[in-house]
Amino acid sequence: MQVGYYPGCSLESSAKEFDLSIRAILEEMGISLKEIPDWNCCGASPAHYLNEELAVALPYRNLVKAEEAGLDKVISPCPACYSHLKHVHEEVAKDSRLAERLRTIVGKAYQGKVESKHLLDFIKEEIGVERLKASIKTSLNGLKVVSYYGCLTRLPGVDIDDQENPILMDEIIGALGGEPLDWSHKTECCGASLSVSRTEIALRLVHSILEAAKERGAECIAVVCPLCQSNLDARQGDIFKKYGTLFKIPTLYISQLIGLTQRLGFAQLGLNRLVINPNDLLLEKGIIEK
């Protein structure tokens, strides 16, 4: 089975391990990914108010490129990329004037044939928990995991789970033999959009998320967003300097947790790329061997 893939800019650098682990786990389940040829950035949040038409034209070009390549289903792992593709697809379908305008700007017409999927709903709907379970060779051995969804479930165009109490990741963790913990901060904002320009705000938010995870007894955090991951993982040193608490809680992509139970390699899953190294924790829990 071949599925379209829109990795997005972060998965080319800071979130390379998200890309590596997604490709590896899907391959284990007989699914190969075909990137949208010559894809461009979705425009993220800055385009919205700085240039309204650009905010819809950039994702529109990706939809056109996907359609030209015959990709009728596209997985976007980054929540922002996913929301933009899906939102523009929906807007074009109901607003013919916008569709016409975008055709003029981009120079090509989108026929509306690309179905967008996030990794989580792709796993639930297209793969299914049974097939996922069939691909695993070991267990997370009761690893205590809090799932952190950030703003994913509330973004425009996104309708994959409950907006304030999502469970898609928790279900996967349970299926892998981990212990998904219910907790308070599943969907609290991490402030990633302010991480560079107003760092102090992002630090306050990340601190409260880490504190809630620790209070709940979490051994690690599972995420599905490149910005959540880098904010929660790479800022723990800054948090220590500012708040005096050394959390040392590893933040893993859900795809890395899946890959571990498929017995894929530490480096193959990009686990060596995380700032807070999960190696000792995984050894201690008997999930990996020396």
Place this chain on the structure above:
Amino acid sequence: MSYLNSQDIHQFRNDILSTNGEDVSRCIQCGKCTAGCPISPEMDLQPNQVLRLIQINDREPVLRSSTIWICASCQTCSVRCPEEIDIAKIMDSLRKLALEAKVPLGAEKVVKFDEIFLNSIQKRGRIHELELVMRYNLASFQPFKDAHLGPVMFARGKLSLLGHKIKEMGSIKEIFKKSKRFIKESV
């Protein structure tokens, strides 16, 4: 600019309505948006105050506020509003109105970062994260901000030094050239 000397006391509310279809008149000031807002401690106007000021046609304090810029667009307010007002969408429209009105911006740094972000797409078709952060730090006169993260991120293979440029740069240039800043201008 306030309602006292305005011809049309609903002007501000109508501007928002025509920009994005959201009717601020429906706000009952329950304060749920503010209670759930993760950024409210840093905001100079609370989200419910922003809505109230729109209702009473007091434009200037809203457009000059830091609130509209540091709103993280996390959508918690929009999901929780009992009147189903999409407050995050209103914040986005207020940013556009503030730029149009050319008032002093309540959070210059956020806008600077976003402008560099778009410029980066214009040059490459994609974002090159390292270049983006370095350009922002230089432009905001803090060249060594977050520099301590550099070696860690580099050692973990998280910083691509060269970045990627897409092949069809012509089509990206065309998109940037033709796209209008405000959709209503193109109608």
